[in-house]
Amino acid sequence: MLTCRKIAALLLMVISPLAAGNAAATKPGNQSLHSWSVRWQPKRVVNGSPVMLEVSSPQRLESLSGKWLEHDVFFFFDPPSKTWRGIAGVSLETNPGKYVLTLDGKTKSGNEISFQESIPVGKAKYRQIAVTVPKQYTEPSPEQLHEIEQDKTLKQRVLAHVSPERDWSGKFLPPVNAPISDVFGTARVFNGNVQSVHQGLDFGVPAGTPVAALNSGTVLLAQTLFFEGNCVVLDHGQGLLTIYMHLSKIEVKEGEVVKRGQQIALSGGTGRASGPHLHVAVRWQGIYLDPAILLSLRMP
Ligand SMILES: [Zn+2]
Structure with a gap:
């Protein structure tokens, strides 16, 4: 019993709150200084993980929606950080691999812009x-x-x-x-x-x-x-x-x-x-x- 608790406590410590994955990219031919950036927590995503997504876009957006692992991802805007945040998740049955997150944004002027980002999913070790x-x-x-x-x-x-x-x-x-x-x-x-x-x-x-x-x-x-x-x-x-x-x-x-x-x-x-x-x-x-x-x- 004590051993299980110790393992659980260690696991919680391993999932460092500072750990975060990220990726940034600029579309070819895009001369803008601004580019899409997608970050996520936890840094190492595994089957069974909730995932906190943090997105910044090259242009100011009115709305942002996402699709990942065949689920809709709902985003909300966080004014202090000027980023869009949304919660997603990976089922226990999901195999390790890279899974494409598709982002669709609508600008204030009504233009639609989109972006894709691959997020790696690892295999969790369960007892x-x-x-x-x-x-x-x-x-x-x-x-x-x-x-x-x-x-x-x-x-x-x-x-x-x-x-x-x-x-x-x-x-x-x-x-x-x-x-x-x-x-x-x-x-x-x-x-x-x-x-x-x-x-x-x-x-x-x-x-x-x-x-x-x-x-x-x-x-x-x-x-x-x-x-x-x-x-x-x-x-x-x-x-x-x-x-x-x-x-x-x-x-x-x-x-x-x-x-x-x-x-x-x-x-x-x-x-x-x-x-x-x-x-x-x-x-x-x-x-x-x-x-x-x-x-x-x-x-x-
Ligand atoms: Zn239980």
């Missing part, structure tokens, strides 16, 4: 562990299978939600002040048979610990599910959701607007949990991303 949970979670009864099926339909609807408007602002905050007990991406063998990949971050906290929203947003779901237990899903806009599981008490209602750092629940051990802890997941346009990297991103 494998064995987990023991009550039998019902690996061998559910017919009634429980029905409940699981109903949850699946609900989750598909809720988790597919994308609102382009940005509700989040500023750095993403940890939900609790506690050590990480399991990192994102660990391959898990439940009771020796059922396999799954850990698609979130676990914090080792006793039941009843106040849980804070990672950032501002709207409550998309606040209810009890079979595997997740008492569960809250927040929509931060731009396709970004955060999910809080195994709670002992939910303190927000669906549709409620919450602020960054606001208490939304108390932690617990409800649903498929080997004991009390907080599981936090980050979902971006249908894919799970590593919350630890999101928490390490520098923000304007």
Whole structure:
């Protein structure tokens, strides 16, 4: 247990907040002093990474949109740095390689300008562990299978939600002040048979610990599910959701607007949990991303 925590702490330290990749280019024949520049965090992007993109354009733009790994990237303008920023992500299933980001901007005079930039994606190293949970979670009864099926339909609807408007602002905050007990991406063998990949971050906290929203947003779901237990899903806009599981008490209602750092629940051990802890997941346009990297991103 202690070793896992040490590994998690080391991983967080490795993801240096100062690390950032970048590339700049001028189109052939373009005599302008200004050119496109695309920077990203973290410096080394891997499968499972959220990616913070920072773009400056040769001309002042009215709007900027992007496309990467078959997802739309929503950008907002940050006046102090005169750059456009947007959050994107790489699914766990994405193979290593270079993936072209396409940028389309519209100038104040209505001209359309575009740019392409290759962003390299590396392969993350994820661990494998064995987990023991009550039998019902690996061998559910017919009634429980029905409940699981109903949850699946609900989750598909809720988790597919994308609102382009940005509700989040500023750095993403940890939900609790506690050590990480399991990192994102660990391959898990439940009771020796059922396999799954850990698609979130676990914090080792006793039941009843106040849980804070990672950032501002709207409550998309606040209810009890079979595997997740008492569960809250927040929509931060731009396709970004955060999910809080195994709670002992939910303190927000669906549709409620919450602020960054606001208490939304108390932690617990409800649903498929080997004991009390907080599981936090980050979902971006249908894919799970590593919350630890999101928490390490520098923000304007
Ligand atoms: Zn977990």
